[in-house]
Amino acid sequence: MRKYKTIIALSCLAAAACLAFGNPAGVKAAEEERIAERVYIGSIHVGGMTEAEAQAAVDRYVSEAGNAVFTLSVGNKNIQAKASELGVSFTNPNVIRQAVDVGRSGNLIKRYKDKKDLEYGDKKIPLSLEVDAAMVRELLEENVEDLNQEAVDNGLVRENGAFRFIEGAQGIEVDTAASTQVIRDFINDGWDGGSAQVELAAEIVEPRGAKEELSKIKDVLGSFQTSYGDSGRNRCTNIEVAAGKIDGTLLYPGEEFSVAQTIGPLNASNGYQPAPSYENGQTVESYGGGVCQISTTLYNAVILAELEVTERSNHSMIVTYVQPSMDAAIAGDYKDLKFVNNQDVPIYIEAYIEGKSVGFNVFGEEQRPSNRKVSYESEVVSRQDPPTQFVATGDPAGYIAVAQGAHTGYVARLWKIVTVDGAEESREIFNKSSYRTSPRIIRVGTASADPNISAVMGAVIASGDEAAIRAAAASCAAGVAPTLNPEQQPPAEQQPVPEQQPVPEQQPVQ
Numbered sequence: 076m077r078k079y080k081t082i083i084a085l086s087c088l089a090a091a092a093c094l095a096f097g098n099p100a101g102v103k104a105a106e107e108e109r110i111a112e113r114v115y116i117g118s119i120h121v122g123g124m125t126e127a128e129a130q131a132a133v134d135r136y137v138s139e140a141g142n143a144v145f146t147l148s149v150g151n152k153n154i155q156a157k158a159s160e161l162g163v164s165f166t167n168p169n170v171i172r173q174a175v176d177v178g179r180s181g182n183l184i185k186r187y188k189d190k191k192d193l194e195y196g197d198k199k200i201p202l203s204l205e206v207d208a209a210m211v212r213e214l215l216e217e218n219v220e221d222l223n224q225e226a227v228d229n230g231l232v233r234e235n236g237a238f239r240f241i242e243g244a245q246g247i248e249v250d251t252a253a254s255t256q257v258i259r260d261f262i263n264d265g266w267d268g269g270s271a272q273v274e275l276a277a278e279i280v281e282p283r284g285a286k287e288e289l290s291k292i293k294d295v296l297g298s299f300q301t302s303y304g305d306s307g308r309n310r311c312t313n314i315e316v317a318a319g320k321i322d323g324t325l326l327y328p329g330e331e332f333s334v335a336q337t338i339g340p341l342n343a344s345n346g347y348q349p350a351p352s353y354e355n356g357q358t359v360e361s362y363g364g365g366v367c368q369i370s371t372t373l374y375n376a377v378i379l380a381e382l383e384v385t386e387r388s389n390h391s392m393i394v395t396y397v398q399p400s401m402d403a404a405i406a407g408d409y410k411d412l413k414f415v416n417n418q419d420v421p422i423y424i425e426a427y428i429e430g431k432s433v434g435f436n437v438f439g440e441e442q443r444p445s446n447r448k449v450s451y452e453s454e455v456v457s458r459q460d461p462p463t464q465f466v467a468t469g470d471p472a473g474y475i476a477v478a479q480g481a482h483t484g485y486v487a488r489l490w491k492i493v494t495v496d497g498a499e500e501s502r503e504i505f506n507k508s509s510y511r512t513s514p515r516i517i518r519v520g521t522a523s524a525d526p527n528i529s530a531v532m533g534a535v536i537a538s539g540d541e542a543a544i545r546a547a548a549a550s551c552a553a554g555v556a557p558t559l560n561p562e563q564q565p566p567a568e569q570q571p572v573p574e575q576q577p578v579p580e581q582q583p584v585q
Contacts, residue, residue: 111178113193117202118267121174130171133202137165140204140268145258147215149222149277150247156214161258162207173200204262211255215275222249222275229284230325231292233425233438240289243282250276283327284421291420294441297380300434301372301396303365309348310365311431316346317369318433322426326416331385332424334370334403335411341366353391358479367404368396369433370412373424374403376435377414378491378505379449382422386413389508392482398453399487400508418442444495451505452490459484463515465536465544470520472532473552475545477517484512519544523551531557 110129112122119136121129141159177198178189192198215222226246231238253276261273303314317338326332341347341363350364367390374387375397387403388410394402403412416422422439461481468474491505521532528551535547535557547557 110174111190111193111198113197114174114177115197115199116170116174117199119202126171126175129174133165133171136202136268137163137204143268144270146270146272147222147254147258147275148272149249149275150224152222152224152247153272154218154221158262160210160214161262162210163204163262164207165202166205167201167203170200170202204266206255206259206262208255208259211258212251215249215251215254219249219251223247226280226282228282228325229286229289230323231284231289231423232323233423238289238292238423240286243284245282246280247277248280250278284325288420289325291440292423292438294439295436296418296422296439296441297376297378297382297437298434299372299375299379300429300432301368302432303368303396304431306365306431307350310350312346312348313350313363313365314368314433315428317363317366318426318428321369321373321424321435324424325421326424327421328416328419331413331415333411333413334373335405335408338363338366338369338405367394367402369426370403370405371397371401372433373426373435374412375401375451376437378451380422380437380439381417381443381449382437383415383417384413385415386411387506389506389510391511392513393485393510399455399485399510400453400489400506401451402508446496447500448494450492450494452492454488454490456486456488459512461512461514463517463539463541465539465541466516466518467521467533467536468518469522470518471551472520472523472528472557473548473550474520475517475548477515479513479516481515482511482513485510517541517544519548520551525556528556531559534559 108125110121110124110126114120114122116129116133117136119132121132124132141157141163143158145156145158145161146153147156177200178186178193180186181189189198224247227243229243230241232241233239257276258273261271303311306314320338321334324332324337339345341361343362347363347366349360349362351358352361352364352367353359354361371394374384377384388406389400390402390404393399404410405412418439419442420440422437425436425438427434427436461483463481466478486507486509488507489505491501491503492499493501519532519536521529521536523529523532532547532551535543538544543560547559550557
């Protein structure tokens with residue numbers, strides 16, 4: 076009985092379908108020309124369109140959607156990008172065929188059902204859009220600096236002999252992989268093809284230097300001071316400017332510190348003045364002259380703190396404010412002082428000026444035994460005394476002046492000495508240094524209307540006898556023609572040293 080009723084029901088449904096569709100064979104050609112009304116592809120109404128018109132409408136939509144502007148936001152920062160820059164594309168090529176087939180494909184009952192459904196509501200066929208994940212990642216990575224918000228580290232400031240904690244601020248860092256998925260999900264989740272704002276995935280970056288961690292910085296690990304009392308005004312300025320750029324540095328475990336990068340560039344816009352520095356074995360004026368005293372002073376504080384020195388160079392010639400092998404030169408991009416915080420906690424570097432002395436204190440957490448002491452001892456291995464060089468100039472006869480002081484040449488080494496309870500436990504060579512000999516240069520004038528005076532001055536200069544040269548110059552200055560004693564006659568091949576300008580081979584050593 077049930078089988079009989081089912082057959083009757085299907086027969087009735089088939090009959091109704093025939094009434095609804097009429098003669099399928101007779102109207103098939105007409106129905107294929109137009110998509111059924113109330114059919115949508117995504118948000119595009121394609122009802123009543125031919126297959127070609129629907130394809131054009133979808134292509135137009137995708138093209139226009141490519142110009143839509145996405146505002147990609149992270150916190151209070153954002154960038155803008157067109158959908159085309161995200162690689163938005165149409166990924167369902169069968170969607171037009173699906174629209175055309177509404178009411179036409181399938182058996183008689185399915186076609187009838189599609190027709191009845193359209194009488195009561197719209198038929199929406201999903202328009203599948205996709206983004207190019209590689210393009211999205213590349214876009215985000217190229218703009219990450221404009222999106223990320225760097226954390227402001229917690230800090231310390233030393234005031235009146237005590238540390239004061241300064242609270243920093245959290246940062247925000249874009250999660251590129253997660254943000255790519257966020258954009259894909261947004262576009263696939265009913266995006267209407269217009270401009271939109273998308274909040275990217277990001278992670279909170281906590282500032283370095285928790286209060287508990289920084290509170291451990293309380294002990295002086297190393298301290299050193301040098302005097303610059305005989306320096307000119309500009310050199311004093313350079314020392315004070317460079318010290319201020321280092322003062323207050325917090326160096327976390329494993330971090331490397333570069334003096335050159337911290338105090339540079341050495342130019343007027345950065346506060347530096349022209350002052351004497353070493354170049355090619357001579358003393359010349361250059362911006363930042365004197366800052367090597369900063370690196371040298373810091374170097375000695377650092378080695379007393381037993382931090383790890385990763386780069387250090389001695390000067391080309393000896394300096395006067397520390398003993399040989401205790402200096403650290405700064406020059407261009409080839410001489411720098413670098414060291415690493417090899418401690419378990421951060422260190423704090425304090426610079427100070429007291430009168431005409433500059434000093435550095437390296438603060439941290441003292442973990443070395445109290446009965447263990449470290450000191451350094453300079454040893455001169457060899458010494459070479461400098462000559463005196465007389466240079467004939469076009470100045471009037473009678474002129475004489477020291478153009479450059481002498482620099483003794485040295486080979487030296489620095490010993491690191493460790494004592495425990497006052498008894499020496501170890502002694503090892505810490506560094507080795509070689510310093511060039513540089514002559515004392517004296518400029519002597521030879522110009523005179525009387526060629527004999529010029530000749531005598533040239534000859535006495537060539538003799539190299541300083542007493543005779545000074546006597547001859549004094550005679551000329553007094554208006555008396557100088558004379559040349561037979562014993563002052565130079566060898567025939569010896570000539571006065573002509574005035575020369577040194578050819579720069581390297582940047583000045585400050």
